[in-house]
Amino acid sequence: MNYRLDYPEIREGISKLCTDFPGAYWQKCDREQAYPSEFVKALTMGGYLSALIPEEYGGLGLPISAGAAILEEIHRSGCNAAACHAQMYTMGTVLRHGSDTQKSEFLPSIADGTLRLQAFGVTEPTSGTDTTSLRTRADRVGDRYIVNGQKIWTSRAEHSDLLLLLARTTPRDQVTKKTDGLSVFLVDMRRVDGLTIRSIRTMMNHATTELFFDDMEIPESALIGEEGKGFKYILSGMNAERLLISAECIGDAKWFISKASSYASDREVFQRPIGQNQGVQFPIARAYSQMRGAELMLREALNLYEKGENPGEEANLAKLLCADASWSAAEACLQTHGGFGFAEEYDVERKFREARLYQVAPISTNLLLSYIAEHVLGMPRSY
Ligand SMILES: Cc1cc2nc3c(=O)[nH]c(=O)nc-3n(C[C@H](O)[C@H](O)[C@H](O)COP(=O)(O)OP(=O)(O)OC[C@H]3O[C@@H](n4cnc5c(N)ncnc54)[C@H](O)[C@@H]3O)c2cc1C
Numbered sequence: 001m002n003y004r005l006d007y008p009e010i011r012e013g014i015s016k017l018c019t020d021f022p023g024a025y026w027q028k029c030d031r032e033q034a035y036p037s038e039f040v041k042a043l044t045m046g047g048y049l050s051a052l053i054p055e056e057y058g059g060l061g062l063p064i065s066a067g068a069a070i071l072e073e074i075h076r077s078g079c080n081a082a083a084c085h086a087q088m089y090t091m092g093t094v095l096r097h098g099s100d101t102q103k104s105e106f107l108p109s110i111a112d113g114t115l116r117l118q119a120f121g122v123t124e125p126t127s128g129t130d131t132t133s134l135r136t137r138a139d140r141v142g143d144r145y146i147v148n149g150q151k152i153w154t155s156r157a158e159h160s161d162l163l164l165l166l167a168r169t170t171p172r173d174q175v176t177k178k179t180d181g182l183s184v185f186l187v188d189m190r191r192v193d194g195l196t197i198r199s200i201r202t203m204m205n206h207a208t209t210e211l212f213f214d215d216m217e218i219p220e221s222a223l224i225g226e227e228g229k230g231f232k233y234i235l236s237g238m239n240a241e242r243l244l245i246s247a248e249c250i251g252d253a254k255w256f257i258s259k260a261s262s263y264a265s266d267r268e269v270f271q272r273p274i275g276q277n278q279g280v281q282f283p284i285a286r287a288y289s290q291m292r293g294a295e296l297m298l299r300e301a302l303n304l305y306e307k308g309e310n311p312g313e314e315a316n317l318a319k320l321l322c323a324d325a326s327w328s329a330a331e332a333c334l335q336t337h338g339g340f341g342f343a344e345e346y347d348v349e350r351k352f353r354e355a356r357l358y359q360v361a362p363i364s365t366n367l368l369l370s371y372i373a374e375h376v377l378g379m380p381r382s383y
Pocket of ligand 1: 128
């Protein structure tokens with residue numbers, strides 16, 4: 001796997017940084033369901049988490065493909081960026097739709113690491129994938145909004161200062177289109193009352209939580225862009241999210257393939273390497289082919305995104321193919337390791353659990369397929 005890749009210096013820097021965070025570090029965090037604070041701090045200090053923030057606000061001012069290279073390399077090195085990747089994709093909403101005052105108030109501190117923007121509250125227990133049915137309300141009272149409702153799966157809320165929140169500002173029965181009447185807020189969680197955060201233990205270490213809003217007051221200055229247009233803002237950020245998560249999947253696939261092929265070459269059973277058997281070789285070779293194909297789709301989507309297009313088709317295809325590629329590679333790697341694949345010290349079982357998430361979040365495979373069927377191929381809408 002030594003074909004030419006973009007951003008070689010960034011990749012080398014990340015790969016070097018990741019050597020300080022070997023499997024034993026992640027195994028300990030995993031066992032304790034602990035947040036990898038040291039890892040996030042090292043990335044912040046290295047300037048990597050501010051890659052997408054414009055230089056005028058203290059960031060590196062790089063395009064999204066640089067962010068993708070950073071996340072891919074973290075995952076290829078056996079680490080996990082889930083503890084901090086949201087800073088990259090939530091950034092787009094603030095950059096594109098935030099006011100100059102909001103940008104100059106928050107971005108420099110996010111860039112130097114004194115402020116964390118890691119939490120993104122969209123999903124709710126009762127609405128699920130049907131985002132426009134969300135029930136959290138933000139009612140305007142004078143120069144403030146009063147927020148009531150609940151979010152679920154708001155990851156990293158306990159390790160973030162800011163929360164990008166989607167809430168309904170006009171009741172659904174008072175808008176013509178169900179996508180209208182939703183608004184986005186940048187909530188400074190350090191300065192609010194009426195917010196309760198409860199952590200959720202999950203099958204992998206993900207620092208995810210439930211949020212409860214009980215008359216939580218926020219100033220009107222927390223509103224991003226125009227009131228009622230929030231769904232559109234979030235949607236444009238979702239393509240960026242899909243591309244960045246796809247890059248993580250490619251990184252995971254590369255880690256699994258490399259781990260599987262080297263184990264297959266070393267492990268001897270019946271006095272010969274198991275990798276000499278085509279039954280062992282072929283699933284790994286197939287996973288590699290799938291990964292390379294998915295990677296091409298991702299590159300095309302990143303290219304279009306950087307040209308200023310809104311590549312819905314390509315972003316959805318990339319997410320589908322990259323998540324499938326990482327899952328095939330995970331399966332091949334675990335199978336190649338036989339019983340040892342289940343042992344904590346090999347890291348395969350941990351990465352296997354982590355890779356499974358991307359079939360469901362941030363968007364599930366079914367919803368990607370329904371986008372392709374209905375919006376690309378023109379078949380009747382299912383919902
Ligand atoms: C670890 C973790 C971290 C997360 N982090 C965040 C976060 O930080 N912020 C946030 O807002 N959300 C987050 N999420 C939520 C995530 O985006 C959702 O779980 C995901 O979008 C699926 O929604 P749901 O769980 O409500 O599933 P549901 O919508 O209840 O769907 C359940 C199943 O039914 C299928 N389904 C539903 N409707 C259809 C349909 N019309 N056609 C075909 N199939 C359908 C889905 O594909 C899925 O497989 C996270 C989730 C997890 C597990």
